[in-house]
Every structure is written in structure tokens, then in C-alpha cells.
Amino acid sequence: MVTWTSVEEELLSLAGSVPDPELPVLTLEELGVVRGVDVSEPEGRVTVRLTPTYTGCPAIEAMSADIERVLHNHGVAEVTVQTVLSPAWSTDDISPEGRRKLAEFGIAPPRPHDAASDGPVPLTLSVRCPHCGSTDTELLSRFSSTACKALRRCVACQEPFDHFKEL
Numbered sequence: 001m002v003t004w005t006s007v008e009e010e011l012l013s014l015a016g017s018v019p020d021p022e023l024p025v026l027t028l029e030e031l032g033v034v035r036g037v038d039v040s041e042p043e044g045r046v047t048v049r050l051t052p053t054y055t056g057c058p059a060i061e062a063m064s065a066d067i068e069r070v071l072h073n074h075g076v077a078e079v080t081v082q083t084v085l086s087p088a089w090s091t092d093d094i095s096p097e098g099r100r101k102l103a104e105f106g107i108a109p110p111r112p113h114d115a116a117s118d119g120p121v122p123l124t125l126s127v128r129c130p131h132c133g134s135t136d137t138e139l140l141s142r143f144s145s146t147a148c149k150a151l152r153r154c155v156a157c158q159e160p161f162d163h164f165k166e167l
């Protein structure tokens, strides 16, 4: 017998397997943006809760369309993707596997916030170069290939790299 819970778990892992439209090496699950799946009985309508990486992120539209397509292909007739703004996504939501992939891809993973301190995040965070590890990096552009990332350059090795904006 299939319980609704296992169906929801299956749908959640399907929705989470969708690649990030901006960074296809990462799945939405690894990015931490899929918050949950609800199945309403008896119609079987599926609602996926998705949190954008920042308010107004244009990638949310592509993510929603991809999730709808994957679930449609899996036989779900009615899919609604609901944007959930609270609690807000933070770079802490990126899974350890997601951080590893980001580093492999030459993108500086955002540093996990210090869980012990609830105080304001210092503005002088150094961004480490994913190529040589130097923290001597400079901001080239606040917007790189996508609005969610900034383009930086390493002063030590001169290599440019994308950096997820701190949220």
C-alpha cells in the first residue's frame, strides 16, 4: 500500500533532482531551494514549495517550469509551484555536496555562517580563490553570468571566478 507520505517523498526527490538552470552541476536539492511537496486529495494535485535564492531572482521561473515538466513526465497532471519567501533562502541551505561541486566548478562556495554567532555578519569577509586558494581577491563586477553571482578576480593568480553573493 502506498502512503501519501512516500508519494510526497518521491515527488520531493523528483523535484529536487532538477538541475539549477544557472548552475546545471547543482541540483535544486543541493542548492536547498525545494522546501516541500504537498499532495492534495482526492484530486492528486501537487504543490511544490520553492524558495528563490534571492527575492526577484529570475531563475525561479525556469526552476518552476523545469519542476512542472519533470513532474508532468512522471504522470502528475496538475502541478503548482508555489514561491515561498519565508523563511528566506540563505547560502547555508546549500548542501555539503553542493558546496563541493561549486568548488569543483570553479565557483567560490559561500562560507557557512558561524552558527555560534547571531550577530551581524562582518562586511570584511574575504573571498577565497577557488583556483589557488588565495584570499587576495578583488570584485570585478557585482553581476557576472547571472544576477545571483558576482564576478571576482584573484590578485595572486589573476584568474577570474564567479562568487555566490552573500545573503
Ligand SMILES: [Zn+2]
Binding pocket: 129, 130, 131, 132, 133, 134, 154, 155, 156, 157, 158, 159
Ligand atoms: Zn587564485
